Amino acid sequence: STIPNVGQPMALLISSVGNEMECMANSRMNFDQSTKIQLLWKLFYASSLAQDWSTCLNATEEMVDGKESDRQHENDIARAFALLQCRRTSAAQETTRLLLPKLALHENKQNSFLAQLIPVMAELYHADALLLNEQSMRDDFVENEIPLDCTQRAIDALGYLGKMNVNDDKAQNNTSLQELQVTIHNDHGIALLMKGDSVGALRCFREAAKHTSAPMGISTDSTTLPWLLLPTYFNLSLLLLRDGHMEESAKSWLHVRGHFSTWQKAVRGDNEALRKLKDLRVMAINRHGLLMAKRSMQDGAMIWDQENIMEWMPPVVEQGDVTEDSVRVGGVDASQITALDVVLLRYAVSNAEKKSSSSFRRSAGHLGY
Numbered sequence: 001s002t003i004p005n006v007g008q009p010m011a012l013l014i015s016s017v018g019n020e021m022e023c024m025a026n027s028r029m030n031f032d033q034s035t036k037i038q039l040l041w042k043l044f045y046a047s048s049l050a051q052d053w054s055t056c057l058n059a060t061e062e063m064v065d066g067k068e069s070d071r072q073h074e075n076d077i078a079r080a081f082a083l084l085q086c087r088r089t090s091a092a093q094e095t096t097r098l099l100l101p102k103l104a105l106h107e108n109k110q111n112s113f114l115a116q117l118i119p120v121m122a123e124l125y126h127a128d129a130l131l132l133n134e135q136s137m138r139d140d141f142v143e144n145e146i147p148l149d150c151t152q153r154a155i156d157a158l159g160y161l162g163k164m165n166v167n168d169d170k171a172q173n174n175t176s177l178q179e180l181q182v183t184i185h186n187d188h189g190i191a192l193l194m195k196g197d198s199v200g201a202l203r204c205f206r207e208a209a210k211h212t213s214a215p216m217g218i219s220t221d222s223t224t225l226p227w228l229l230l231p232t233y234f235n236l237s238l239l240l241l242r243d244g245h246m247e248e249s250a251k252s253w254l255h256v257r258g259h260f261s262t263w264q265k266a267v268r269g270d271n272e273a274l275r276k277l278k279d280l281r282v283m284a285i286n287r288h289g290l291l292m293a294k295r296s297m298q299d300g301a302m303i304w305d306q307e308n309i310m311e312w313m314p315p316v317v318e319q320g321d322v323t324e325d326s327v328r329v330g331g332v333d334a335s336q337i338t339a340l341d342v343v344l345l346r347y348a349v350s351n352a353e354k355k356s357s358s359s360f361r362r363s364a365g366h367l368g369y
Contacts, residue, residue, distance in 0.1 A: 037063060044078055048085075057082035073103060073118055080125040084132070093129035096122050097145075116161055120180055123154035127187050148195060151188035158184065181211040182228050186235060198243055205236040209252075229256050231331045238340060247351070250344045257341065259348070266352035274352055281345040288338035295335060 040059045047055040060079035064072075076099045083092035103119045127150035158180060189204030209232050233256040240249035254260045259280055265273035329337050 044082075048081075051085075053082060053085040057086050057088075073099065073106070077118055077121050077125070080122070080129075084125060084128055087132075089129050089133040092125060093133055096126035096129060100126060113161075114176070116164075117176060117180065120154050120157045120161070120184070123150045123157070124180065124184050124187065127151045127154070127191065131187065131190060146191075147187065148191040151184055151191055154180075154184045155188060178211055179228065182208045182232055185211070186232065189235065189239075193239075198239065202236075202239050202243065205232075205239055208232050209236050230329065230337070234332050234336065234340065237344070241340075241343065246347055250347050250351070253340060253344050254348060259345070263348045263352060266348075267355045269356040274349075274356065277345070277349050277352060281342070281349050284338055284341035284345050288335065288342050291335045291338055 040063050044056055044059040044063075047053070047059060057079070060075060060082045063075040063078070076095060080092050080095045080099070083089075083095060099122050100119075103122055127147040130145060130147045130150065158177070161177075185204045185208035189201040189208065192198075192201040192204060212228050212232050233252055237249045237253035237256075240246075240252060250263070251260065254263055259277070262273050262276050262280070266277045
């Protein structure tokens with residue numbers, strides 16, 4: 001199978017700022033050190049939202065105190081996150097490689113729900129680093145350093161946590177837990193693709209999409225994780241397309257792009273909807289052409305027909321609008337978005353024309369024409 005596009009990491013911002021401050025308030029650390037750590041966590045959080053990854057990484061490196069503690073494990077996780085976002089995949093891989101055995105020794109000592117999520121995050125980030133590390137991609141993975149094993153351990157751990165906290169509504173509705181469900185299943189799907197298992201990968205991408213809470217017929221504006229919709233459904237729709245499930249791919253992608261209802265109206269013979277669908281197709285072709293024309297003058301143009309290891313984006317709603325100056329939309333390369341738009345809108349227009357024409361002929365025959 002095609003090796004997935006590994007240009008961007010998928011990483012989860014750990015929202016432990018409030019928890020960290022509570023720990024500091026209850027600790028015996030001197031005031032100056034406690035205040036410094038609190039400020040560094042604030043800086044980490046703010047720079048992540050601003051996507052200022054250099055400042056984010058600097059903040060995590062200032063937090064390191066070398067002492068073995070739950071708080072230091074959180075610092076290490078934050079540093080791995082920042083390293084991934086800075087594309088320093090080898091350093092991120094080394095950080096998580098050293099962290100995982102330490103967490104294993106403390107697995108029965110975790111009290112808070114956040115602390116229980118840290119080993120899962122470590123497995124996820126380790127898988128991210130392995131998938132993104134170009135040197136690892138060229139060499140055979142060593143024992144216990146296989147992305148598929150890392151993501152499977154993370155999935156198993158999430159399942160266990162779900163059972164342990166089944167009666168805890170706060171834990172079950174935790175956004176970090178839901179985000180982990182999406183990102184880990186996405187990584188697991190890509191790892192399965194690398195092994196040639198497209199059926200298993202498709203199952204994982206469907207599971208990831210399910211956890212974004214965007215079922216067909218429900219507006220994407222009301223989803224639980226709107227910032228993950230575009231990259232999640234890109235991978236699902238692309239794999240469906242490559243495996244020959246054209247109509248299902250179009251339904252999935254046009255739903256998340258906000259065009260599904262227009263397509264369905266066009267299929268039922270609504271001429272205005274069909275004109276709108278054709279306009280959308282033309283706009284997609286033009287946008288893709290402009291983007292590719294600009295990319296042709298630059299090095300490093302990306303191949304569009306490969307699944308993405310999703311880039312972490314701040315948790316805000318992205319409209320998915322693409323302009324000729326767009327680089328990334330929702331963490332996915334803009335040219336990949338427009339290319340899939342073109343392919344599936346062309347199919348949708350053709351499909352609507354055929355079905356509406358067939359429906360008209362049946363209706364005309366029934367009326368005796």
